[in-house]
Amino acid sequence: MKITETTLPGVLLLEPARFGDDRGFFSESWNRQRMSENGIDIDFVQDNHSLSRQVGTVRGLHFQSPPHAQAKLVRCGRGSLFDVAVDIRKGSPTYGQWVGYELSFENGRQLLVPEGFLHGFITRSPDTEIVYKCSDYYAPDCDGAVRWDSCGIDWDFDGEPQLSPKDQDAPALADFDSPFTYGVSA
Numbered sequence: 001m002k003i004t005e006t007t008l009p010g011v012l013l014l015e016p017a018r019f020g021d022d023r024g025f026f027s028e029s030w031n032r033q034r035m036s037e038n039g040i041d042i043d044f045v046q047d048n049h050s051l052s053r054q055v056g057t058v059r060g061l062h063f064q065s066p067p068h069a070q071a072k073l074v075r076c077g078r079g080s081l082f083d084v085a086v087d088i089r090k091g092s093p094t095y096g097q098w099v100g101y102e103l104s105f106e107n108g109r110q111l112l113v114p115e116g117f118l119h120g121f122i123t124r125s126p127d128t129e130i131v132y133k134c135s136d137y138y139a140p141d142c143d144g145a146v147r148w149d150s151c152g153i154d155w156d157f158d159g160e161p162q163l164s165p166k167d168q169d170a171p172a173l174a175d176f177d178s179p180f181t182y183g184v185s186a
């Protein structure tokens, strides 16, 4: 497991080992003990899976408010996508900054998105599947979104993205009052 820090402290890029043979490959996509040895102690309680048919489907940018804030461990099950995290902790030295990485079935990369960050992605291939673990259960009352195109993210996409009505109507980051504060545990 290769773990790389990003420019946003706490957001990590993980590359699990793949053991290839004539059949294909084997990979441990999550090993609690190994992660703990690397200082990552998260109790994941829910595993999510979604399919996006079209290239240029955007899901995000999403968060759940305290007391149901979620850390997420994200990977791509099929196809490819550009996955993004944005720091929305008020008072954070990196507030409003983002990181983005290509996650694909081929590269097997994972992104760890802590509590206090927006998460979202755009698909780069048709029929792309995303799979992610969450550290708290889905809580619709705490569900929130910020406009995908309001954070200065370079999505490297020229067309018209496919968005849910909820994501279309989300507030811009500039008009958003974040429920997270830097240094305060959610």
Ligand SMILES: Cc1cn([C@H]2C[C@H](O)[C@@H](COP(=O)(O)OP(=O)(O)O[C@H]3O[C@@H](C)C(=O)[C@@H](O)[C@H]3O)O2)c(=O)[nH]c1=O
Pocket: 048, 050, 059, 060, 062, 063, 072, 119, 120, 121, 137, 138, 164, 166
């Ligand atoms: C997120 C979620 C949704 N749902 C339901 C609600 C709704 O009827 C349907 C679709 O929900 P959404 O439109 O919110 O799905 P989606 O836009 O895929 O939302 C997801 O986007 C990515 C980027 C994330 O980071 C996730 O946390 C989550 O917010 O699924 C659940 O039952 N459990 C869940 O955990």
